[in-house]
Amino acid sequence: MEKLKIAGGYPLKGTVRISGAKNSAVALIPATILAESPVTIEGLPDISDVEILKDLLEEIGGKVQITDDEMTVDPSKMISMPLPNGKVKMLRASYYLMGAMLGRFKKAVIGLPGGCHLGPRPIDQHIKGFEALGAQITNEQGAIYLRADELRGARIYLDVVSVGATINIMLAAVRAKGRTIIENAAKEPEIIDVATLLTNMGAKIKGAGTDVIRIDGVDTLNGCRHTIIPDRIEAGTYMIIGAAVGEGVLIDNVIPQHLESLIAKLREMGVQVESGDDQVFISGSANLKAVDIKTLVYPGFPTDLQQPVTTLLTKATGSSVVTDNIYSARFKHIDELRRMNANIKVEGRSAIINGPVQLQGAKVKASDLRAGAALVIAGLIAEGITEVTGLEHIDRGYSNLVEKLNGLGATVWREALTNEEVEHLKNT
Numbered sequence: 001m002e003k004l005k006i007a008g009g010y011p012l013k014g015t016v017r018i019s020g021a022k023n024s025a026v027a028l029i030p031a032t033i034l035a036e037s038p039v040t041i042e043g044l045p046d047i048s049d050v051e052i053l054k055d056l057l058e059e060i061g062g063k064v065q066i067t068d069d070e071m072t073v074d075p076s077k078m079i080s081m082p083l084p085n086g087k088v089k090m091l092r093a094s095y096y097l098m099g100a101m102l103g104r105f106k107k108a109v110i111g112l113p114g115g116c117h118l119g120p121r122p123i124d125q126h127i128k129g130f131e132a133l134g135a136q137i138t139n140e141q142g143a144i145y146l147r148a149d150e151l152r153g154a155r156i157y158l159d160v161v162s163v164g165a166t167i168n169i170m171l172a173a174v175r176a177k178g179r180t181i182i183e184n185a186a187k188e189p190e191i192i193d194v195a196t197l198l199t200n201m202g203a204k205i206k207g208a209g210t211d212v213i214r215i216d217g218v219d220t221l222n223g224c225r226h227t228i229i230p231d232r233i234e235a236g237t238y239m240i241i242g243a244a245v246g247e248g249v250l251i252d253n254v255i256p257q258h259l260e261s262l263i264a265k266l267r268e269m270g271v272q273v274e275s276g277d278d279q280v281f282i283s284g285s286a287n288l289k290a291v292d293i294k295t296l297v298y299p300g301f302p303t304d305l306q307q308p309v310t311t312l313l314t315k316a317t318g319s320s321v322v323t324d325n326i327y328s329a330r331f332k333h334i335d336e337l338r339r340m341n342a343n344i345k346v347e348g349r350s351a352i353i354n355g356p357v358q359l360q361g362a363k364v365k366a367s368d369l370r371a372g373a374a375l376v377i378a379g380l381i382a383e384g385i386t387e388v389t390g391l392e393h394i395d396r397g398y399s400n401l402v403e404k405l406n407g408l409g410a411t412v413w414r415e416a417l418t419n420e421e422v423e424h425l426k427n428t
């Protein structure tokens, strides 16, 4: 086990290249199950969620090759192996195996997913969608059993706008007989990315990226080559870093339109942001202004950037209110930021941040992925050394973090935990 050490207070500048999107990758990889010949996905991020999904595809008989950032999956010999326990529990997105295996094999057994603990993460809308397509579903000892004699297209209205449910239903519906219509669908760019892969495989999907998606089921899907979209959350994290400690940071390989809500908020804070075709330049600002932020479904402000932006707001003058409307309990980073001298209180689903304060280096623990990002940003801002543990969360979603930060001039390194520190972590 390792910890991340950050020597704070240094200005960063230069160029950082963004990797492929984690939240696309975790759906694109299960989607390969639906094909009958090899699928290649280019531009995958080097993160543990991708590694785990590779292992899961191999468990069910897939042949997977990874070269640099490219993964080729030969799904031809896959079988509907039950996966009630083990690695499925290590990530939230293992739930996409349900839709993909149901689509291809008409049956699946998948352990209830893990992932970041952000409060309750129900999957009732996924289940409602699968049932509408004709599947029988039971929950036995923490695993979901799905079975259908035949999948039939249906009209499905999502009661909550859910990225996970939209993608999962799409995965099953591409192999259903007839037309499926998903109403009140989520519109996130990752949904369009998955629909693009499926379309390249031969699926018939219209309307991905709007709130009504129409899918006409097909009998077979074939292999293809697909390039993943850039990770808007990783890009947003580096934009926030640029605003916090940058003296000119160029974010390369980004789709600026995916980050309009963040760009608008950074400008409101007084940060200079220039966007080009696939790059964003952040000049930084000495005098940040407090702003209020509410997370919403896309194109609103993403919940995944709520924690990183909270750290930035500790530098802003005045009182900011950050409200998470997607995950009301996504505030585990706040206690850790307080250890670093932040003046923040949580009321219901809002964090109230009073600034500016000078953060101080401390020993802190990442409780989840974006809490980890928030603490790394805090470490870069802080005076002195910050030590961040819980790196297994950060490694789920940030490709080559140390290399990318040091490439911008930061002083960040990983160090093995002492036995004493391992014991201490087990007891906290």
Ligand SMILES: CC(=O)N[C@H]1[C@@H](OP(=O)(O)OP(=O)(O)OC[C@H]2O[C@@H](n3ccc(=O)[nH]c3=O)[C@H](O)[C@@H]2O)O[C@H](CO)[C@@H](O)[C@@H]1O
Pocket (backbone or CB within 6 Å): 023, 120, 121, 122, 123, 124, 125, 126, 127, 160, 161, 162, 163, 164, 165, 186, 188, 296, 297, 298, 302, 303, 304, 325, 326, 327
């Ligand atoms: C809309 C939104 O911002 N989605 C984010 C959410 O996706 P994720 O896929 O985790 O969440 P969903 O988009 O599926 O869920 C959005 C909301 O709907 C609720 N819900 C979801 C499914 C369901 O069956 N029943 C139900 O009630 C969730 O509890 C949540 O409050 O977290 C991901 C990881 O942090 C982000 O990348 C997504 O952008």
Ligand SMILES: C=C(OP(=O)(O)O)C(=O)O
Pocket (backbone or CB within 6 Å): 022, 023, 091, 092, 093, 114, 115, 116, 304, 369, 370, 397
């Ligand atoms: C919480 C996240 O991931 P997951 O849903 O995979 O746990 C995230 O990407 O911020």
